[in-house]
Amino acid sequence: xxxxxxxxxxxxxxxxxxxxxxxxxxxxxxxxxxxxxxxxxxxxxxxxxxxxxxxxxxxxxxxxxxxxxxxxxxxxxxxxxxxxxxxxxxxxxxxxxxxxxxxxxxxxxxxxxxxxxxxxxxxxxxxxxxxxxxxxxxxxxx
Amino acid sequence: xxxxxxxxxxxxxxxxxxxxxxxxxxxxxxxxxxxxxxxxxxxxxxxxxxxxxxxxxxxxxxxxxxxxxxxxxxxxxxxxxxxxxxxxxxxxxxxxxxxxxxxxxxxxxxxxxxxxx
Numbered sequence: 001x002x003x004x005x006x007x008x009x010x011x012x013x014x015x016x017x018x019x020x021x022x023x024x025x026x027x028x029x030x031x032x033x034x035x036x037x038x039x040x041x042x043x044x045x046x047x048x049x050x051x052x053x054x055x056x057x058x059x060x061x062x063x064x065x066x067x068x069x070x071x072x073x074x075x076x077x078x079x080x081x082x083x084x085x086x087x088x089x090x091x092x093x094x095x096x097x098x099x100x101x102x103x104x105x106x107x108x109x110x111x112x113x114x115x116x117x118x119x120x121x122x123x124x125x126x127x128x129x130x131x132x133x134x135x136x137x138x139x140x141x142x
Numbered sequence: 143x144x145x146x147x148x149x150x151x152x153x154x155x156x157x158x159x160x161x162x163x164x165x166x167x168x169x170x171x172x173x174x175x176x177x178x179x180x181x182x183x184x185x186x187x188x189x190x191x192x193x194x195x196x197x198x199x200x201x202x203x204x205x206x207x208x209x210x211x212x213x214x215x216x217x218x219x220x221x222x223x224x225x226x227x228x229x230x231x232x233x234x235x236x237x238x239x240x241x242x243x244x245x246x247x248x249x250x251x252x253x254x255x256x257x258x259x
Binding site for chain 1: 174175176177178180181191193195196197198200201203204205206221
């Protein structure tokens with residue numbers, strides 16, 4: 001891979017739940033084409049997919065910015081949703097504010113943020129009530 | 143266990159993904175909660191679920207899961223089958239409930255744990 005940083009931008013549309021995950025799918029495809037280690041790709045895909053789903057179910061969508069350098073992949077998911085009132089609680093496996101409707105779709109079980117943490121090397125969450133949430137996911141390539 | 147054997151054991155119907163019939167599957171995962179699948183599954187598994195929406199296929203795609211078996215006789219709609227076809231994921235459907243599906247596969251020798259311990 002060249003030394004150049006590849007930057008990708010995606011809008012995350014919340015209108016159609018069945019389309020959630022398209023951005024993560026596209027990133028997975030790009031990383032595969034670049035010949036990145038499959039284990040790294042899987043970690044990026046899972047963490048980003050969870051973040052993308054969160055933006056859809058909690059925040060009416062948002063956008064994703066991905067940068068791929070020779071040493072790391074950084075995924076930033078930004079939304080303008082309600083914000084997370086208690087970040088410590090949100091990081092606890094099993095804690096969720098998701099609706100019953102979302103749970104019936106197989107998500108909203110309070111595993112999203114813990115899963116993102118589990119599959120990344122570094123993760124930051126910035127959130128402000130009624131302003132939005134920005135989740136930064138960092139996965140090292142080496 | 144080959145995918146073709148899984149079909150035989152579950153008396154399942156193949157809806158798409160004939161190209162994976164010779165694929166070796168090491169373990170199974172029975173779940174309706176996709177976040178749990180992403181939290182716990184590690185190896186090459188067949189995902190058995192009663193949840194019927196395109197996010198099942200998306201989850202499988204992210205996890206590199208190549209075979210999904212819908213249980214309790216659930217037949218996925220065209221959108222789900224088409225998405226799976228595009229991603230090279232095999233879709234099966236069996237009339238067995240989830241518990242029996244997992245039991246039949248385990249009894250037939252699909253005993254890998256396939257999870258992060």
